[in-house]
Amino acid sequence: MKVIPSQRLLEISNLHKWFGENEVLKGVTLNVDRSEVICIIGKSGSGKSTLLRCINGLEIFQSGEILVKDKPVKCNDAVALRALRQGVGVVFQSFNLFPTMTAGKNVMLAPKLVKHKTIFECHEIAKKLLKQVGLEDKFDSYPNELSGGQQQRVAIARALAMNPEIILCDEITSALDPELVGEVLRVIEDLAKDGVTLILVTHEMHFAKKVSDRVIFMHNGKVHEMGHPNEIFSSPQTQELKIFLSMTESIQ
Amino acid sequence: MGRASVFIWSDEVLRGIMDEFSSWDVLRNLLLSVPWTLLLSVIAFIGGTAIGLLLLVLRIWKPATAGWFISWYVQLFQGTPLLMQLFLTYFGLGIIGIDTTPLMAATLCLSLYSSAYLTETWHGCVVSIPRGQWDASASLALSLNEQLRHVIFPQALRLSIPPTVGLVVQIIKNTSLASIIGFIELTRTGQIITNITLSPFFVYGTVALIYFVICLSCSTLGRSLERKFSFQQ
Amino acid sequence: MSKFDFSSVLIAWPLFIDGLWLTCLLTIVSSVLGTILGIICAWIIVNGNKITKLFLQSYVEIFRNTPFIIQIFFIYFGLASIGLKMDAISASLVGLTLNLGAYACEICRAGLMATPRGQIEAAESLALARWQVFLYVMVPPALARVWPALVSQLVIMMLATSVCSQISAEELSYEASFIAGNTFRNFESFVIVTAAYLVLAIFERKLLLWAGPRFLFGQMKF
Numbered sequence: 001m002k003v004i005p006s007q008r009l010l011e012i013s014n015l016h017k018w019f020g021e022n023e024v025l026k027g028v029t030l031n032v033d034r035s036e037v038i039c040i041i042g043k044s045g046s047g048k049s050t051l052l053r054c055i056n057g058l059e060i061f062q063s064g065e066i067l068v069k070d071k072p073v074k075c076n077d078a079v080a081l082r083a084l085r086q087g088v089g090v091v092f093q094s095f096n097l098f099p100t101m102t103a104g105k106n107v108m109l110a111p112k113l114v115k116h117k118t119i120f121e122c123h124e125i126a127k128k129l130l131k132q133v134g135l136e137d138k139f140d141s142y143p144n145e146l147s148g149g150q151q152q153r154v155a156i157a158r159a160l161a162m163n164p165e166i167i168l169c170d171e172i173t174s175a176l177d178p179e180l181v182g183e184v185l186r187v188i189e190d191l192a193k194d195g196v197t198l199i200l201v202t203h204e205m206h207f208a209k210k211v212s213d214r215v216i217f218m219h220n221g222k223v224h225e226m227g228h229p230n231e232i233f234s235s236p237q238t239q240e241l242k243i244f245l246s247m248t249e250s251i252q
Numbered sequence: 253m254g255r256a257s258v259f260i261w262s263d264e265v266l267r268g269i270m271d272e273f274s275s276w277d278v279l280r281n282l283l284l285s286v287p288w289t290l291l292l293s294v295i296a297f298i299g300g301t302a303i304g305l306l307l308l309v310l311r312i313w314k315p316a317t318a319g320w321f322i323s324w325y326v327q328l329f330q331g332t333p334l335l336m337q338l339f340l341t342y343f344g345l346g347i348i349g350i351d352t353t354p355l356m357a358a359t360l361c362l363s364l365y366s367s368a369y370l371t372e373t374w375h376g377c378v379v380s381i382p383r384g385q386w387d388a389s390a391s392l393a394l395s396l397n398e399q400l401r402h403v404i405f406p407q408a409l410r411l412s413i414p415p416t417v418g419l420v421v422q423i424i425k426n427t428s429l430a431s432i433i434g435f436i437e438l439t440r441t442g443q444i445i446t447n448i449t450l451s452p453f454f455v456y457g458t459v460a461l462i463y464f465v466i467c468l469s470c471s472t473l474g475r476s477l478e479r480k481f482s483f484q485q
Numbered sequence: 486m487s488k489f490d491f492s493s494v495l496i497a498w499p500l501f502i503d504g505l506w507l508t509c510l511l512t513i514v515s516s517v518l519g520t521i522l523g524i525i526c527a528w529i530i531v532n533g534n535k536i537t538k539l540f541l542q543s544y545v546e547i548f549r550n551t552p553f554i555i556q557i558f559f560i561y562f563g564l565a566s567i568g569l570k571m572d573a574i575s576a577s578l579v580g581l582t583l584n585l586g587a588y589a590c591e592i593c594r595a596g597l598m599a600t601p602r603g604q605i606e607a608a609e610s611l612a613l614a615r616w617q618v619f620l621y622v623m624v625p626p627a628l629a630r631v632w633p634a635l636v637s638q639l640v641i642m643m644l645a646t647s648v649c650s651q652i653s654a655e656e657l658s659y660e661a662s663f664i665a666g667n668t669f670r671n672f673e674s675f676v677i678v679t680a681a682y683l684v685l686a687i688f689e690r691k692l693l694l695w696a697g698p699r700f701l702f703g704q705m706k707f
Contacts, residue, residue, distance in 0.1 A: 327683075327687075328683065330686075331640070331644075331682070331683045331686035331687060332644065332679045332682045332683050332686070333644040333645070333646075333647035333648075333658065333679075333682055334644075334647075335647045335648060335650070335658055336647060336658065336661070336675055336678060336679040336682060337679070339661075339662075339671070339675045340672065340675050340676065340679060343671040343672045343675065344672060347672055421550065425550075425551070425552040425553075426552070428552035428554050428555060429552075429554060429648070431554075432651065439552065439554060439555060442555070442558075443558075446562065450566070451566060452558065452559070452562035452563040452565075452566050453559070453562075453563040453564070453566045453567050455563075456555055456558045456559040456562065456563045457559060457563060459555050460547070460551045460555050460556070460559060463550065463551045463552060463555060464546075464547060464550045464551050467550035467551070468546070468550050471550070
């Protein structure tokens with residue numbers, strides 16, 4: 001009997017988070033289904049990255065609930081967090097590749113240590129994934145020998161190695177020189193086409209318009225507006241979104 | 253005075269009062285030897301500073317000629333055991349024909365040993381001052397002398413306080429090896445008293461405690477010195 | 486120069502080799518054990534509970550603020566007098582390991598605390614357990630960061646083995662004193678041994694600086 005995987009992968013209900021006295025998330029409610037590509041936009045300080053980091057437990061939230069595949073995120077339970085993180089991959093703005101390991105070893109590390117696969121299996125997985133991101137000849141290169149764009153693509157392969165069901169991308173092109181942004185976005189686009197569930201915090205509006213199923217505009221710690229990219233970018237409803245789009249357009 | 257101490261602590265005299273050697277007696281006699289440890293430390297530090305500063309200035313003035321000699325000098329003292337250096341100084345002085353006491357040999361050797369570490373540390377502090385400071389002061393038409401005196405050394409001095417304090421603590425600990433060539437300081441006294449009381453656990457434990465208090469006080473003093481200097485920005 | 490007679494000392498070269506062998510043995514064993522001890526202590530001080538933290542910090546301060554000769558006197562003579570007897574070599578190893586452990590702890594702690602937060606987050610996001618994050622992601626770069634300082638300390642420990650001669654461990658310095666006593670050639674005996682130590686120190690430093698990046702941690706440029 002085939003088990004049908006659940007459709008609703010992520011459910012965030014009325015999430016509140018404080019940094020000391022400062023309330024950063026003021027009641028966020030959001031659902032994400034399988035194979036959806038969600039882009040979260042908003043100005044800095046709106047809580048976008050904090051929201052993303054709450055999903056896999058890197059930030060502790062004080063009230064509300066996050067359900068990943070119907071299991072609640074328990075920030076204090078190390079065992080539960082480890083189980084959660086096997087299904088949720090993260091790509092960071094500053095790549096965070098492990099500097100004393102080659103690209104291949106970076107990708108091989110988690111399957112070996114967490115899923116206890118054999119070295120041979122891990123090697124094959126790493127080779128396949130580096131090929132997928134276009135870096136098969138960089139298997140034995142160290143991170144300091146790679147460009148920013150190449151490092152980020154290795155980071156994506158590293159996240160994919162655990163075969164997660166959701167991948168969170170936290171401004172993954174913001175630290176890159178402009179000419180390197182394209183190669184990373186192409187990889188993400190391919191992932192989207194393959195049906196990977198993606199949640200991206202991004203400033204790349206053109207990309208968001210092109211690739212996402214839904215765009216979420218965050219303002220002051222809440223989901224301010226949400227909709228199909230065509231609606232959001234062409235006909236913004238709220239004043240704040242209009243101002244934000246005009247500011248970003250003048251930059252782009 | 254060193255020789256007089258040897259007489260006072262001779263075994264016959266002490267065996268006579270062996271039975272009445274209480275814990276307080278142990279502590280009192282150990283503490284009486286502390287001034288010798290401190291004396292040797294101070295002389296070694298002063299000697300080390302004098303030689304070390306000389307070498308430092310030499311290295312800055314004539315980096316080409318003095319440079320390799322000083323690095324060999326430092327390599328020699330940092331790459332050989334202090335114990336061997338003490339023996340070589342003690343027996344070496346004798347061969348030259350100088351009638352030497354343990355105190356003399358220990359002071360000479362420890363001064364040279366400390367000078368190597370001190371000059372290396374201080375040179376590191378001077379070198380770590382950003383190139384920009386040299387450029388700026390040179391652009392103001394200062395001579396090398398003036399550059400060093402008004403711009404470089406004051407900054408290097410502040411940087412050098414933590415490692416120098418560390419080296420002072422090292423000097424104090426190193427005086428313990430002077431016991432092996434016969435100088436009567438805290439460690440040697442500890443050995444003598446252990447032979448009398450046959451309680452090495454208590455005696456060496458107390459000796460360790462005394463060194464600990466001395467060294468920790470130095471480190472604490474050093475930290476407050478550090479704070480005072482950084483306050484005078 | 487006719488005062489010096491090296492040949493009567495050099496005849497005893499097998500004894501020198503014996504001493505050299507023990508010096509190398511003491512150095513290698515205590516270096517490995519002391520470094521591991523230092524890393525574990527650094528981990529506990531950064532992450533452990535208050536009581537163990539205090540205990541280990543006291544251990545580190547005690548061993549860094551007392552002379553090594555007193556430490557081995559205490560271990561060899563002091564502990565024996567309360568029932569814990571060990572031979573000279575074991576006492577030397579215990580003393581050297583504990584001493585190096587204290588210094589290595591401070592050195593490695595500095596290296597570990599300089600780990601960028603992002604590295605740890607990336608490792609945790611890959612579902613690695615805490616000990617796996619420590620061992621595979623934090624320790625190698627930390628070692629790379631502090632390697633020169635750690636190597637200096639390891640060379641210092643090798644030179645410190647000479648003090649073990651004072652509890653009759655028959656390493657190089659002990660043999661030097663022994664031969665000096667028998668041949669009445671103090672100066673020559675100690676000159677030869679000092680030269681041997683110098684060669685050892687230079688060799689050890691070069692070897693460790695070369696081997697560290699090759700075998701212990703990958704290349705890492707700053």
